[in-house]
Amino acid sequence: MQLIIVNLPGYEEGLPDMALRTSLPILQDTNEDGIATCYGASKWYIYVIDPSGIIRRIHYSLDLSAERDRLLAEIAAFVEGAR
Numbered sequence: 001m002q003l004i005i006v007n008l009p010g011y012e013e014g015l016p017d018m019a020l021r022t023s024l025p026i027l028q029d030t031n032e033d034g035i036a037t038c039y040g041a042s043k044w045y046i047y048v049i050d051p052s053g054i055i056r057r058i059h060y061s062l063d064l065s066a067e068r069d070r071l072l073a074e075i076a077a078f079v080e081g082a083r
Contacts, residue, residue: 003075008036046071048078 005026007015012028019026029035039047039055048057056078059071 006036048075050078 003024005022005024007018007026007028009029009031015026015028046059047055049055057074
């Protein structure tokens with residue numbers, strides 16, 4: 001399993017700040033590629049997608065400060081189940 005951040009088109013100015021705050025790889029989506037739109041994503045949605053491209057969980061407007069532990073536990077359980 002791999003975790004990545006996909007930055008939406010039009011939000012490129014936030015990339016430097018985002019890169020300072022994470023160790024995850026960050027991909028920049030473009031209007032031509034439309035990666036995020038394949039999943040109907042919009043700003044602040046977190047999708048947990050398995051290696052075959054199937055969405056396993058969706059979090060809308062997740063408060064990472066308050067719900068970080070829950071998200072990390074969910075991801076850990078998903079990784080464990082994928083082994």
